Amino acid sequence: MQQGGNARTGIERRTILKAAGASLAVAGLGATATACGGGSGSADGTVTIRYAWWGGEPRAIAIKKSIALFEKKYPKIKIKPEFTDYEAFWEKFQTQASGGNPPDVFQNAVAFLRKYDKRGVLMDLKTQADAGNLSLDNFRNGVLAAGQADGKQLGVPVGANTMSLVIDLKAFRKAGVQPEFGWTWDEYFEALQTIQDKLKIAGDTGYFTIMYLYDLYLRQNGKAFFTDSALGFTEDDLTRWWEDGYKRVRSGLVADPKKIEQVKPKSGLSAGLAASEFTWDNFSIRYEGEGESDYGLAPIPTTDGKDTGQYLGSLMLSAFTGTQHPKEVAQFIDFMVHDPEVGKIMGYDRGILATTEQYEAYAPSDGPDKGVKAYEEEVAAAGVLGKITPHPSGADVIEAAFLRIGGEVAQGKAKPADAARTLFSEAKAAFAG
CATH class of the missing domain: 3.40.190.10 (Periplasmic binding protein-like II)
Structure with missing residues (x-):
């Protein structure tokens, strides 16, 4: 794996990739065509x-x-x-x-x-x-x-x-913050604090409700969201993750979930409520179509300065x-x-x-597709891509539950420990279904 120290050169050109001038490729819903019978x-x-x-x-x-x-x-x-x-x-x-x-x-x-x-x-x-x-x-x-x-x-x-961090390039530059490949979670949150202090906006839109990001964090720490047949972490693990997230909502480092809800279907990032958002890299083109700023792809924070936990x-x-x-x-x-x-x-x-x-x-x-291509090539070259963990039956139900229950934590409607217990209970039912 590429070491964090060696990866910090040429960062502006290589790991923050500008996405410019595109509309949302998946905007609008197609009319449903119906069909009866098999082939x-x-x-x-x-x-x-x-x-x-x-x-x-x-x-x-x-x-x-x-x-x-x-x-x-x-x-x-x-x-x-x-x-x-x-x-x-x-x-x-x-x-x-x-x-x-x-x-x-x-x-x-x-x-x-x-x-x-x-x-x-x-x-x-x-x-x-x-x-x-x-x-x-x-x-x-x-x-x-x-x-x-x-x-x-x-x-x-x-x-x-692959999962990525989409950032408001103008906000990060105004705050003097430079994301670097191999940066740690502590460094990421310090960067968001700088943005909050200097620009008076939240740093993130709500990272801790995203199941696939939590999976990367777990993979960085020798676990994974799923094993072949169960959850690959404990209630205590999840309680800590959601406690940390809720603290950052209360401090203003993470955007107010009520405001995020009010701007939907627009993203909180493109609405200017926060300076960054974790999402799949090919989804990043949506922000140029929705927002007034410039947006780019930045590296996933790490636990050890090198392993992002990413996979395709x-x-x-x-x-x-x-x-x-x-x-x-x-x-x-x-x-x-x-x-x-x-x-x-x-x-x-x-x-x-x-x-x-x-x-x-x-x-x-176009800019967005070029940016996504460059980002994935950079991640592949860094040697951090691991193998995806097969998802057990019921994973789709658990993903929806994680988003919903995490949202209740963010809004202060559920205590993290109670929320983690609920998630495990719903997961047990999903696996049995």
Whole structure:
């Protein structure tokens, strides 16, 4: 791993990456397309498979362009698209899966892999790779592992992202604060105190309610949020994390959660309520579209001056194990993750492109995508990327609970120790579900 001392050179150019001039790539919600029944076939040998995803209108437009390319190459395979926003997608998917009628191919994420594998919904895509219908080669920086659990390939990544710290560049410069690779949590909070003292705004929007950031902190300390079947930390661990967070809310170092709530759906960072916010790096483009300042990506604080705990997360494509057309489904997934033209069309809408063919085919032209690419390359070069921990069944429920209960702590509605007890109780129920 790259040592903190050596990594502190050339920081302004290399680790604070300006994101400029973009609108939110996932803004707006696409109209939901409905479909009934599973994949179908016709008398001339043409088959139809259903492909479902969540996201906004720009993503839908790009995916439909990609589908048109696929159908040109494979004229005997027709793709029926279904798309909606995130919450509606999973509500609908749960109903479809329970009825034995999920889409043949669908967008997926790590929190749902074991949940739906446990229910017999997900195909092990290694079977199609072994049959020669799908390539599992040429995935970058070990991201293929994001789709693996229990020895199976349950999803194939289409993009990769990692947690980052988005900062208001003007605020940090005015305060004379310079983030550095390898800086510690103490140094981060000292920087936020300087910002508060000099600019009279909060330093952070609410770091301690983000499950994936807490996971990084735990990984820095030899633990992780999840083990294969349970939580990987104690109630005492979480109580301390939330106690520290609430102290910083009361001191004004973390923004008032009521004010954060009032500006939604705008971020507290782009609304000028705070100077920094932790989020996935490819989400960072939203701030330029929402805010009046300039925003950039800065390094994740560390415990020991070198280990950030970071790993690559991913959106991925999964397949229904009961599809009537497994070969065609595999061919479609293969095309969507490897075809260079698809890479050019999709860009970084779903994260940095996961395969070398698509990564090399797409040259970012705007500031935000260039910034995200440079940030991930810097993190990879630092040697800090670890392997993602598979999420147990129920992880999606626990993530939502962590955000909700952490928010109650931030608002002073729940004491940290009581909140931690509640989270563990809800996690136990989620794991049993």
